[in-house]
Amino acid sequence: MNLEQFFAxxxxxxxxxxxxxxxxxxxxxxxxxxKATRYREDGSTQDVTVWCSNDYLGMGQNDxxxxxxxxxxxxxxxxxxxxxxxxxxxxxxxxxxxxxxxxHGKEAALIFTSGYVSNWAALGTLASKVPGMxxxxxxxxxxxxIEGIRHARCEKRIFRHNxxxxxxxxxxxxxxxxxxxxxFESVYSMDGDIxxxxxxxxxxxxxxxxxxLDEVHAVGMYGxxxxxxxxxxGLMDRLTVIEGTLGxxxxxxxxxxxxxxxxxDFVRSFASGFIFTTALPPALAAGATASIRHLKQSAxxxxxxxxxxxxxxxxLDRQGIPHMPNPSHIVPVMVGDAKKCKxxxxxxxxxxGIYVQPINYPTVPVKTERLRITPTPLHTEAxxxxxxxxxxxxxxxxxxxxxxx
Numbered sequence: 001m002n003l004e005q006f007f008a009x010x011x012x013x014x015x016x017x018x019x020x021x022x023x024x025x026x027x028x029x030x031x032x033x034x035k036a037t038r039y040r041e042d043g044s045t046q047d048v049t050v051w052c053s054n055d056y057l058g059m060g061q062n063d064x065x066x067x068x069x070x071x072x073x074x075x076x077x078x079x080x081x082x083x084x085x086x087x088x089x090x091x092x093x094x095x096x097x098x099x100x101x102x103x104h105g106k107e108a109a110l111i112f113t114s115g116y117v118s119n120w121a122a123l124g125t126l127a128s129k130v131p132g133m134x135x136x137x138x139x140x141x142x143x144x145x146i147e148g149i150r151h152a153r154c155e156k157r158i159f160r161h162n163x164x165x166x167x168x169x170x171x172x173x174x175x176x177x178x179x180x181x182x183x184f185e186s187v188y189s190m191d192g193d194i195x196x197x198x199x200x201x202x203x204x205x206x207x208x209x210x211x212x213l214d215e216v217h218a219v220g221m222y223g224x225x226x227x228x229x230x231x232x233x234g235l236m237d238r239l240t241v242i243e244g245t246l247g248x249x250x251x252x253x254x255x256x257x258x259x260x261x262x263x264x265d266f267v268r269s270f271a272s273g274f275i276f277t278t279a280l281p282p283a284l285a286a287g288a289t290a291s292i293r294h295l296k297q298s299a300x301x302x303x304x305x306x307x308x309x310x311x312x313x314x315x316l317d318r319q320g321i322p323h324m325p326n327p328s329h330i331v332p333v334m335v336g337d338a339k340k341c342k343x344x345x346x347x348x349x350x351x352x353g354i355y356v357q358p359i360n361y362p363t364v365p366v367k368t369e370r371l372r373i374t375p376t377p378l379h380t381e382a383x384x385x386x387x388x389x390x391x392x393x394x395x396x397x398x399x400x401x402x403x404x405x
Contacts, residue, residue, distance in 0.1 A: 018338030018369075019360045024349065026050070033061040033378050038355070048349065049383055051356040051373050056221060056329060057301040058378045059251030064294050065287045069252075072286035080279035084268075088279035096285040099292050100256050103219075103227050104242045108264035111256045111285070113277055115216045115245035116144040118255030121273030122243065123148030123183060123212065126263075127156075129270050130179050136167055136209070138184040138195070145183055145214060161188075164199040171207040180209035181240075186229035187217040190364050190372065192330030197230055201238040210240040220249025221302060221329060226295040246288040250295070254280050254288060304377035305329060308384070312375045315388035320402030321395060324370075331373040332359075333391065340398050341369040344391075352390040 014020040025039040026048070034050040059065055072092055082088035093111060100109035112118040119142065127133050127149055134155040137145065149156055157174075159167040162184075171180065182204045184195050197213065204211045215228035223231030228244065230236045241263065246254035257267065268274060295301065309329050316323050316333065324332040335341040341358040348354040348371075360369045373387075395402060 017361075018340075018342045018358075019362075024048075024355055024357070026355070028060075030066070031061055033058045034376055034383075036355070038349070046353060048353045048355045049379070049386075051354055051375075051379075051387060052371075053374060053376065054217075054248040055251050056249045056374060056376060057251065057295070057305055058376050059220070059249065059291045059295070059301070061378075062251065062291065062294065064290045065251060068290035069283040069287040072283040076282040078283070079281050082279065083275065083277060084279045085275060090279070090282040090285065092282040092285035092289065093279060096289045096292075097256075099289050100244075101258055103225065103292060103296065104231070104244075104258040105227075105236045106242065106258035107261040109256050109258040110264050110268055110274065111246075111254055111280060112274060113254060113280060115243070115247060115255035117273050117277070118243055118245075118257055119144035119214060120148040120151065121271040122241065122257045122267050123181075124151040124273070125267050125271040126181060126210075126212075126241075127152030127154040129266070130181075133179045133181060134174055136170060136180065136182045138162065140188055140191075141183060141185060142189070142214060142216075145185075149183065162193065162195050164196055164203050167200060168203045168206070171203060171209065176207070180204075180207055181212055182209050183212040183214075185214040185217070187215075187221075187328045187330070189217045189330060190332065190359065190370075191324055192326035192328040192332060194229055194327050197233060197235050198238075201235060205238075211238065212241045212243065213239045214243050216243070216245040216248060216255075217328070217330070219244040220291075220295050221305070224299070225297075226292070226302070246284070246291075250288055250291040252288040252291060253284050301377055305375070308375045308377055308379055311381065311384050312373065312379075312387070315384050316391070317403070319388050319392040319395075320404075321388065321391050322401070322403040323373075329374065331375065333371040333373055335369050335371065335400065336367050338366070338369045340400070341371065344371060344394050344398060347394055348390055352386070354387055354390055 027037040029035045036048050038046040038048045080088040097109040127135050135149050136157045139158050140161045157170045218228035220226040222229050241259045243257045246252045322334045338360045345358040356371045359372045
């Protein structure tokens with residue numbers, strides 16, 4: 001086999017289908033988020049406004065977060081210097097884990113290098129090390145959860161998305177004595193819908209199952225202290241494990257799990273994805289701690305964010321731009337065609353200075369391609385008007401159907 005030709009052919013197929021991923025070369029402006037400079041391949045630059053960042057609240061630019069990271073670098077230097085087991089546990093890591101445990105009302109927390117790794121390592125460890133474990137996984141769970149469960153090679157069942165009745169049906173058919181774990185998310189990042197957490201917990205309790213909730217798109221965003229949807233709904237105590245990220249609303253980098261002291265120590269002791277990787281740099285831990293502490297005390301960012309989400313939706317409605325209704329902060333503008341979705345994204349960037357990445361297969365099913373817009377509290381009314389006007393122009397050029405008021 002000519003492997004180079006194989007690689008080239010597969011890449012050509014991605015391009016032909018409109019699914020080839022192009023990374024925008026951006027330089028964020030400290031203190032001016034969501035503004036950035038785009039570097040083109042020809043060496044020229046362009047001022048752009050970012051509309052698809054997961055830095056949902058702009059905390060990556062927050063003065064307290066920046067100052068905390070500078071202070072940590074001045075005190076400790078850059079890298080952690082090793083794995084957590086071999087010289088890499090810095091006091092900033094310990095403080096961050098305490099802060100996270102407090103955020104979710106749990107006994108302990110464990111930080112990882114990313115949210116992907118925290119899901120993969122935690123689920124893979126729990127599901128493989130507990131004898132006879134059966135995992136029940138929502139059909140739309142994130143790839144990191146799917147990989148962790150697959151890695152465990154345990155018995156698994158897939159229940160229909162957000163369908164607690166289907167979960168009940170599946171659990172009723174299994175051995176009552178078998179250990180069970182239900183894995184699901186609070187906010188699903190592509191459609192922006194929210195899980196019926198209470199109902200899923202009811203089913204899990206009925207069959208004496210553990211619950212594992214991924215709150216990566218909700219921590220910092222919901223609840224009186226930013227503890228996520230489970231905090232907002234008063235359900236944190238009903239969840240065995242709450243997993244989250246430090247790289248979205250908290251504006252830094254890393255992932256984590258929270259739970260009982262024994263469960264966290266179990267994952268710490270057996271998860272290869274934790275044991276054999278270099279620890280987060282202390283500055284990242286310091287920045288995340290500052291961000292969490294700030295958002296525990298301040299609801300201003302969440303309130304301003306929710307107001308801007310409503311403004312974006314209203315502006316799109318005025319222009320007849322179809323967007324998926326949901327109760328969260330994610331605004332999926334539905335295109336339904338991979339090539340048109342890529343074309344819209346390219347023209348928005350090149351001609352309007354608006355950066356929003358196309359979301360195509362396999363991230364979403366074919367014919368549900370979309371532009372995933374994530375407003376922030378720092379987008380201005382002028383930014384919102386410019387976005388809606390640009391989309392309206394291109395909707396006409398692309399002969400796409402408009403929403404009916």
